[in-house]
Amino acid sequence: MPSSxxxxxxxxxxxxxxxxxxxxxLGAFAFDYAKGSSYLGNDPRTCANCxxxxxxxxxxxxxxxxxxxxxxxxxxxxxxxxxxxxxATNGYHHSMAFTxxxxxxxxxARPESAKVVEDNCRRCHAAVVEDxxxxxxxxxxxxxxxxxxxx
Numbered sequence: 001m002p003s004s005x006x007x008x009x010x011x012x013x014x015x016x017x018x019x020x021x022x023x024x025x026l027g028a029f030a031f032d033y034a035k036g037s038s039y040l041g042n043d044p045r046t047c048a049n050c051x052x053x054x055x056x057x058x059x060x061x062x063x064x065x066x067x068x069x070x071x072x073x074x075x076x077x078x079x080x081x082x083x084x085x086x087x088a089t090n091g092y093h094h095s096m097a098f099t100x101x102x103x104x105x106x107x108x109a110r111p112e113s114a115k116v117v118e119d120n121c122r123r124c125h126a127a128v129v130e131d132x133x134x135x136x137x138x139x140x141x142x143x144x145x146x147x148x149x150x151x
Contacts, residue, residue, distance in 0.1 A: 039091060047071045050098055052107065059149030074120050074148055075113065086116060117141055117148075 031037075038046040044066070048057035060066050065074070075090070076083040090113065097103040109117065121140035122129050132138055 034095070039087060042070055042072050044071045050094065052098060052103070056107075056149050063146075063148060065148050069124070069148075073124070074117055077116060077119070078123070086113075114141065 035046070035049050038049060044057065044060060047053045060071065072083065072087075076086045093110065118140055121144075125140075129138075129140065
């Protein structure tokens with residue numbers, strides 16, 4: 001198909017279509033290889049998809065919270081949109097760290113993630129912490145860091 005300048009645009013269209021197809025194919029392969037659909041649910045075994053998290057999963061299984069809370073109950077907000085936003089951003093950071101390396105042996109929550117955990121502690125245990133939390137700089141996790149994951 002000639003363009004207005006007499007140059008065929010067919011090869012450019014073919015290159016763009018092949019590039020888009022390659023990108024979609026690689027994206028679909030990466031999503032399937034990383035068990036991407038499992039992250040849309042609430043199964044705690046999903047967190048152990050990556051071997052780095054196996055110890056955390058085992059710690060959760062051995063802890064008391066496994067009977068009443070899943071990973072998402074502590075590590076994501078309860079509301080639908082914020083929950084999946086946090087899942088997406090955490091997934092991005094996890095995939096970058098685990099693919100590129102350079103993460104510490106003792107994984108530490110980013111400040112945003114620590115805030116989500118703290119908010120969920122206070123939400124689930126509101127009747128207990130209501131009077132304590134008014135003190136300002138109070139952190140549930142600072143004193144109870146082994147509650148969710150026995151270490």
